[in-house]
Amino acid sequence: MKKVILAMLLAVCSSAYAVSVDSVRGSFGFVERGNSYGKMIDVLGNPESSYSHIIHDHKGWPHKAITYTYSLNNSRYEITLVDGAIYSINWER
Template sequence: MKKIILALALSISASAFAVSVDSVRGGYGFVERGHSYSKMIDVLGNPDSSYSHIIHDRNGWPHKAVTYSYSLNNARYEITVVDGAVYSINWERA
């Protein structure tokens, strides 16, 4: 019984996580952390969806952020843009 519960917990947790990556490949090149919002749009095109939120830096200061969602090659990418530059890229299996 314990083995079944463990296997179930592992299968659920394996499908519900995102991994931070350094870059994402689009049709015309790569988008990396630090690239501009316009470069992201040029390489990846228009996002599937987006939402605005606030993030805090190491000193606790708030910054406006927008997270854009893309579905590329059976994977889902969430790219967060802060102050016009790519702040983070998260990858999740679709």
């Protein structure tokens, strides 16, 4: 039993984690929640990858979303846009 708990603890401690942040610094300024797709491209450049998906708001209504992935300063950022505006920014180490 002790070995199982130790293995789970080591797995949790060594795994990467994602944190929601309010802004990302690019070479030409900052991008924050609520900014447009155009500003994101101007500040951060072209993303490495993207994918489309559906997210649900707090009332359960579906919305089309696109998540863009950037690697900046040895960190990975996932920026999700809904209706042309930045909805969330997740940072992963």
